[in-house]
Amino acid sequence: MATQQVEAGAAGHGAEPRGKRGEDGQATYLIAIAEALWEEMERDERVFMLGEDIGVYGGAFKVTEGFIDRFGPERVMDTPIAEETIVGMSVGAAMEGLRPVAEFQYADFMSSGFDEITTVLSRYHYRAGVPLPVVLRGPSGGGVRASSFHSINPEPWYAYAGGIKIMCPAFPSDAKGLLKSAIRDDNPSMFLEHKWIYRRIKEQVSEDPEFLVPIGSADVKREGSDVSIITYGAMVHKALEASEALAQRGVSAEIVDLRTVYPLDEETILRSIEKTSRALVLYESYRFLGIGTEVAAVIAEKAFEHLDAPVVRLAPPNVPVPFSPPLEDAFLPQIADIEAAVDRLAGW
Amino acid sequence: MRRTVATKVEPDAATAGRPLPDDRLKEILYFLKLARYFDERMEALYRQGRLPGAIYSGRGQEGTHVGVAYALEPEDSLFPTHRDLTAQLTKGLELKRVMAQFWGRIDGYLRGRDGNSHIGDWYGHRTYAVMSHLPIAYPVACGAALAYQRAGTGHVALAICGDGATSNGRWHEALNTSSVFRLPVVWVVNNNQFAYSTPNAKEFAVPTIAERGAAYGIPGVRVDGTDVLEVYRVAREAVERARRGDGPTLIEAVSLRWRGHAGHDPAKYVPRELLEHYMLSKDPVKNFEQYLKDQGVVTEEDVTDIQARVEREFEEGHEYALASPFPEPGDVTKGWWVEDGYWVGEPGRAGGTEAS
Numbered sequence: 001m002a003t004q005q006v007e008a009g010a011a012g013h014g015a016e017p018r019g020k021r022g023e024d025g026q027a028t029y030l031i032a033i034a035e036a037l038w039e040e041m042e043r044d045e046r047v048f049m050l051g052e053d054i055g056v057y058g059g060a061f062k063v064t065e066g067f068i069d070r071f072g073p074e075r076v077m078d079t080p081i082a083e084e085t086i087v088g089m090s091v092g093a094a095m096e097g098l099r100p101v102a103e104f105q106y107a108d109f110m111s112s113g114f115d116e117i118t119t120v121l122s123r124y125h126y127r128a129g130v131p132l133p134v135v136l137r138g139p140s141g142g143g144v145r146a147s148s149f150h151s152i153n154p155e156p157w158y159a160y161a162g163g164i165k166i167m168c169p170a171f172p173s174d175a176k177g178l179l180k181s182a183i184r185d186d187n188p189s190m191f192l193e194h195k196w197i198y199r200r201i202k203e204q205v206s207e208d209p210e211f212l213v214p215i216g217s218a219d220v221k222r223e224g225s226d227v228s229i230i231t232y233g234a235m236v237h238k239a240l241e242a243s244e245a246l247a248q249r250g251v252s253a254e255i256v257d258l259r260t261v262y263p264l265d266e267e268t269i270l271r272s273i274e275k276t277s278r279a280l281v282l283y284e285s286y287r288f289l290g291i292g293t294e295v296a297a298v299i300a301e302k303a304f305e306h307l308d309a310p311v312v313r314l315a316p317p318n319v320p321v322p323f324s325p326p327l328e329d330a331f332l333p334q335i336a337d338i339e340a341a342v343d344r345l346a347g348w
Numbered sequence: 349m350r351r352t353v354a355t356k357v358e359p360d361a362a363t364a365g366r367p368l369p370d371d372r373l374k375e376i377l378y379f380l381k382l383a384r385y386f387d388e389r390m391e392a393l394y395r396q397g398r399l400p401g402a403i404y405s406g407r408g409q410e411g412t413h414v415g416v417a418y419a420l421e422p423e424d425s426l427f428p429t430h431r432d433l434t435a436q437l438t439k440g441l442e443l444k445r446v447m448a449q450f451w452g453r454i455d456g457y458l459r460g461r462d463g464n465s466h467i468g469d470w471y472g473h474r475t476y477a478v479m480s481h482l483p484i485a486y487p488v489a490c491g492a493a494l495a496y497q498r499a500g501t502g503h504v505a506l507a508i509c510g511d512g513a514t515s516n517g518r519w520h521e522a523l524n525t526s527s528v529f530r531l532p533v534v535w536v537v538n539n540n541q542f543a544y545s546t547p548n549a550k551e552f553a554v555p556t557i558a559e560r561g562a563a564y565g566i567p568g569v570r571v572d573g574t575d576v577l578e579v580y581r582v583a584r585e586a587v588e589r590a591r592r593g594d595g596p597t598l599i600e601a602v603s604l605r606w607r608g609h610a611g612h613d614p615a616k617y618v619p620r621e622l623l624e625h626y627m628l629s630k631d632p633v634k635n636f637e638q639y640l641k642d643q644g645v646v647t648e649e650d651v652t653d654i655q656a657r658v659e660r661e662f663e664e665g666h667e668y669a670l671a672s673p674f675p676e677p678g679d680v681t682k683g684w685w686v687e688d689g690y691w692v693g694e695p696g697r698a699g700g701t702e703a704s
């Protein structure tokens with residue numbers, strides 16, 4: 001893994017061309033996602049994409065740039081700005097045997113299709129036994145000065161609905177392998193890309209068309225013995241940076257990257273707690289009823305006898321993501337906050 | 349009960365100037381009578397406290413329910429609502445399994461996971477399992493139609509909703525999107541003049557729903573929803589138009605809901621004279637029966653036979669439903685994910701899409 005500081009485009013949203021792998025063969029997170037889509041479109045004719053400005057323009061973040069030339073406008077379908085219909089249409093197409101991958105220009109706008117997601121997509125199979133292999137994907141997350149309507153972490157809303165597998169990968173390889181698994185899965189899934197990671201993080205990524213990462217499995221990104229940091233998405237990178245500084249002070253942090261937030265990989269979480277006896281739950285969705293709330297409950301309920309300290313949560317307050325840099329920085333958990341929380345835990 | 353529909357709609361010598369062959373016309377009468385009897389008996393059972401859950405009476409609207417469903421081929425899909433259960437019966441759903449659903453039994457089409465008219469049988473009869481949120485199936489119908497268009501199957505999706513549901517944003521999204529992509533879909537609005545207690549004038553500020561099609565580049569047709577043959581003719585034309593690749597049609601079928609919104613509602617807000625007018629002179633079942641008698645297609649004896657068959661099937665369905673077991677409580681979480689395998693092996697159901 002190499003962390004590369006690349007400033008995003010003028011609007012902070014990153015509109016430059018998608019580009020290719022570097023000469024060293026490394027792929028950014030964004031390119032890894034594009035490769036996953038491309039390979040699955042090549043592999044299975046039933047897979048098609050729909051969304052706003054994804055065809056001729058190549059998508060707001062250029063994830064699907066060049067796809068329309070290879071796959072044509074039927075399989076790279078530009079839609080009207082109609083999110084209820086983008087979701088509903090995906091459901092109907094899946095009922096008839098297609099495998100739609102719907103792009104949302106920002107994950108924020110998934111809420112404009114909320115009812116079709118939480119009422120139809122989430123509940124249809126349980127009620128009526130019709131599998132819906134639909135993938136909803138889009139850029140989520142803050143830290144790029146995109147403010148309230150372009151920075152949301154919507155995963156708790158949709159995890160609560162149930163019936164939809166939700167992935168929030170932090171690394172290019174995980175993004176590629178998980179997205180490919182999601183497209184092949186017969187259940188609905190939501191693939192939340194983190195726009196802060198898109199062009200910042202790159203690494204060697206498998207070119208094997210059968211490279212898959214299993215849905216519902218967490219991954220220990222750093223071994224440690226004193227404190228477990230349970231996290232996902234962009235916060236994984238913050239935790240990794242914090243753990244370097246902590247190591248210099250002799251505090252060994254283990255970092256568990258959830259990768260999939262629903263269903264939750266309780267086993268990997270609990271195994272880490274057994275080892276370290278201390279848990280920091282770090283997450284970018286809101287503190288109140290965010291994903292970490294459930295993680296903390298699982299630890300409290302199932303690992304009580306292993307704990308040497310109370311479970312600590314570190315997450316943004318339940319307010320809209322603010323724009324002004326000092327405000328957004330205060331809103332998001334920062335490396336110093338993580339270090340302080342780990343230090344406190346290690347002191348128990 | 350699954351039938352095929354004659355593609356011919358035009359009157360000719362073989363049908364003595366009537367729009368369909370006699371056996372088809374008799375079949376339509378059977379569905380109308382089934383619809384009426386089912387509705388009356390279920391309401392009676394509900395009032396006696398012998399039926400759990402809710403009922404949404406469709407009495408007075410049977411011409412629309414039967415007419416539009418009869419215009420579909422078995423492979424065409426139907427996206428219905430809470431009030432048009434008899435459209436699903438016309439599409440071929442088995443009465444006894446429908447009734448098992450009302451009593452929460454395992455043999456209901458949704459295995460007790462949903463009740464009343466929130467029913468569907470996708471693999472058996474291509475009907476979407478109704479969901480409450482209005483009109484939530486409209487966008488979904490776009491997707492099925494998209495799949496038919498891509499595959500060039502010539503199949504058509506037909507979706508129904510009420511007059512009130514047209515006020516909801518996704519109704520407009522779906523119409524617009526279907527027209528942009530010229531999808532093979534038929535939009536039916538069952539205008540029974542009320543949305544719960546709210547009359548048309550408080551739902552929209554244009555004189556008719558049909559004319560709203562113009563805003564989306566979709567032809568709109570207004571039809572007497574109590575006249576089953578007129579509804580059938582208009583629906584059949586719209587279905588054929590969609591099949592040819594000429595895009596969606598909006599049909600407004602006007603009738604009146606004879607009963608309240610649901611079993612508990614006395615519907616005092618419906619003007620008495622309006623209701624009397626519809627019940628006396630616009631009864632879809634009686635009028636069609638009279639037409640067939642006038643045309644010499646059925647005798648009094650035929651009608652008695654049809655009625656007897658309907659009543660027998662209802663009794664059989666009722667017995668079947670009460671004899672069917674309840675679902676296992678321990679299965680409450682099964683089928684949340686496809687890999688649970690819960691639905692595998694259900695009659696007419698695939699367990700999942702083809703493994704990738």
Ligand SMILES: Cc1ncc(C[n+]2csc(CCOP(=O)(O)OP(=O)(O)O)c2C)c(N)n1
Nearest residue numbers: 431480481482510511512513540542543544
């Ligand atoms: C989005 C939504 N809001 C409210 C309701 C509650 N509701 C159920 S039926 C109904 C009236 C529907 O009227 P209409 O669309 O005319 O259909 P009808 O019942 O007359 O057939 C209402 C308000 C609902 N099901 N969905």
Ligand SMILES: [Mg+2]
Nearest residue numbers: 510511542543
């Ligand atoms: Mg109505």
